[in-house]
Each structure stands twice: as C-alpha cells, then as structure tokens.
Amino acid sequence: MSQGMQPPIALTIAGSDSGGGAGIQADLKTFAMHCVHGACALTCVTAQNTLGVTRVDPLAPAAVVAQINAVAIDLGIAAAKTGMLLNRDIISAVVDRLSTDPLPALVVDPVMVSRTGAQLIDDDAVALMRDRLLPLATVATPNRYEAQLLAGQAIESLADLIVAAKTIWQLGPQAVVVKGGGLPGDLRGVDVWFAGDEPVVLRTETVDTPHTHGTGCSLSAAIAANLALGQAPLAATQAAKTYVTQALHHSLAIGQGQGPIGHFFPLLNGWLNG
Ligand SMILES: Nc1ncnc2c1ncn2[C@@H]1O[C@H](COP(=O)(O)OP(=O)(O)O)[C@@H](O)[C@H]1O
Numbered sequence: 001m002s003q004g005m006q007p008p009i010a011l012t013i014a015g016s017d018s019g020g021g022a023g024i025q026a027d028l029k030t031f032a033m034h035c036v037h038g039a040c041a042l043t044c045v046t047a048q049n050t051l052g053v054t055r056v057d058p059l060a061p062a063a064v065v066a067q068i069n070a071v072a073i074d075l076g077i078a079a080a081k082t083g084m085l086l087n088r089d090i091i092s093a094v095v096d097r098l099s100t101d102p103l104p105a106l107v108v109d110p111v112m113v114s115r116t117g118a119q120l121i122d123d124d125a126v127a128l129m130r131d132r133l134l135p136l137a138t139v140a141t142p143n144r145y146e147a148q149l150l151a152g153q154a155i156e157s158l159a160d161l162i163v164a165a166k167t168i169w170q171l172g173p174q175a176v177v178v179k180g181g182g183l184p185g186d187l188r189g190v191d192v193w194f195a196g197d198e199p200v201v202l203r204t205e206t207v208d209t210p211h212t213h214g215t216g217c218s219l220s221a222a223i224a225a226n227l228a229l230g231q232a233p234l235a236a237t238q239a240a241k242t243y244v245t246q247a248l249h250h251s252l253a254i255g256q257g258q259g260p261i262g263h264f265f266p267l268l269n270g271w272l273n274g
C-alpha cells in the first residue's frame with residue numbers, strides 16, 4: 001500500500017480466545033497480514049488455551065451492538081465477519097442490527113462446535129443462527145460438524161460435502177463454503193463452495209500437523225479481508241484458503257495441545273530477518 005492511501009476497514013464480531021489462537025485474536029492477526037485495518041466487537045470472553053475452553057463469560061447484547069455502531073459510525077466498514085456469538089440474546093441483537101442497517105459484505109462463520117469437540121454455542125441458539133443469521137451472509141463458512149447440524153446429514157465423503165453445501169445454500173446465504181478440515185484422510189483440507197450454480201471444490205495440499213487451532217476463524221477473517229480489499233466472493237475465498245494453508249505450514253508448536261496456525265509467514269523472510 002503506497003503512503004497516503006488508507007487501508008479498508010474490516011470488523012470482526014466474535015469472542016476472545018485467551019490463548020491467542022482463535023477468535024478475535026486470530027481475526028485481527030489475519031486482517032493485519034492482509035494490510036486491512038481490523039476493528040472488533042467482542043461478544044464473549046473465553047478462558048481457553050491449546051487444550052480447550054474452561055470458562056465462557058458473555059457480554060451484554062447491548063454492549064455488542066454499541067461496539068458495532070461505534071465502529072460503523074466513525075470508521076466505515078468495508079466488510080465484516082461474525083464468529084462465536086454464544087447465545088440467543090447476542091445472536092438476536094446482532095441480527096437486528098445487521099438487518100436494520102446492512103453492511104456491504106458479511107462473512108458468517110457459524111461457530112457452534114470446535115474441532116476439539118467443545119460446544120461453543122447454547123443448544124437453543126442453533127435454530128436462530130440457521131434461520132436468521134445465515135440468510136444475511138455474503139459467504140457462510142460452516143465446518144464439518146456445523147454443516148452436519150445445519151444440513152441434517154452425516155458428512156463422510158466429497159459427495160456428502162457437495163450435498164450439504166447445496167442444502168445449506170437453500171437456507172439463504174449468497175454463498176456457502178463447507179470446510180473439510182475435520183475430514184479424515186485425503187479429504188482433510190478439502191472444502192466445497194456453492195453459490196447456486198456449479199459447486200467448486202477448493203483444494204490445496206493437506207498439511208500434516210496437529211497444530212490447527214484457529215484455522216476456521218482465520219479462513220473467515222481472510223475472506224472478509226479480501227472482500228474489504230474489493231475481491232469477488234469466490235476469489236476472496238480461494239485466496240483465503242491459500243493464506244490458511246501457508247499459515248498451517250508455519251503453525252506454532254506451543255502449548256500442550258493443538259497449537260495455533262502461524263500468521264507471521266509473510267514476514268519471516270522479509271524485513272524482520274533482514
Ligand atoms: N490439515 C489441514 N491441511 C490443509 N488444510 C486444512 C487442514 N485443516 C484445516 N484446513 C483448512 O482450514 C480451513 C478451516 O477449516 P476447518 O479446520 O474445517 O474449520 P474449523 O476450524 O472451523 O473447524 C479450511 O479451508 C480447511 O480446509
């Protein structure tokens with residue numbers, strides 16, 4: 001970016017991960033690595049590390065909406081993403097805010113179940129997420145387990161991924177990417193994009209690492225960053241997948257459990273190392 005040009009602004013509406021690997025922390029790192037100014041509306045605070053989540057404290061719904069409004073009124077939002085919204089009251093407040101005064105582009109990561117198996121949303125909030133939030137999405141990004149819940153089917157194969165993507169698209173998002181990070185074998189890391197015409201299989205290489213914490217958050221944040229930079233939704237998603245694959249190759253073996261993906265890779269051979 002040349003001097004004098006200002007970066008676009010992306011907003012994440014998500015929870016805090018005290019371990020720094022997922023949630024708001026992953027989103028802001030991802031925005032920064034795309035040269036996009038990141039703003040955030042915090043929804044909840046998780047006590048979390050590479051081993052799991054031990055406590056979650058929600059913010060008041062009005063506090064979440066006030067943060068969105070503060071950013072929207074002053075900074076101007078080119079694109080936003082939602083992550084962990086936790087409960088019905090927060091989802092309702094966010095949906096009401098986003099439907100009254102829509103943002104130019106919205107990525108909905110329907111965070112419900114982490115790949116460590118932790119439930120990240122109240123049981124009674126799933127229907128609200130499906131019926132009211134998903135239809136507002138420019139791109140929705142469920143993982144395997146979330147897609148199984150939303151589509152009401154098991155996902156074991158590429159054919160299942162495609163059927164699930166089509167079913168979830170019927171729920172109202174403009175496009176859906178069903179993520180395959182939770183699939184076994186060769187399908188690990190194969191995603192399926194569907195926007196009403198031909199499904200597109202998004203495939204990079206499978207990265208053989210246990211340190212995958214934050215992949216989903218970072219993918220949706222990278223899509224939002226690329227949308228903020230003016231890319232079309234499919235191109236934004238393809239570039240985001242490349243970003244996450246590189247970050248997986250540089251993932252951090254820190255902590256005793258699943259370490260986070262490494263966002264620093266664009267800097268490693270650059271000015272930091274001379
Ligand atoms: N081991 C892996 N190798 C390559 N890509 C992966 C791997 N694990 C996850 N991904 C990719 O990371 C992105 C996030 O997907 P996933 O990990 O399934 O989401 P979530 O973190 O929400 O469970 C997807 O593009 C997925 O294909």
Ligand SMILES: Cc1ncc(COP(=O)(O)O)c(N)n1
Nearest residue numbers: 015022023084214215216217
């Ligand atoms: C606060 C918060 N938000 C989201 C996730 C999901 O993380 P992942 O990107 O690994 O699916 C998480 N573990 N914690």
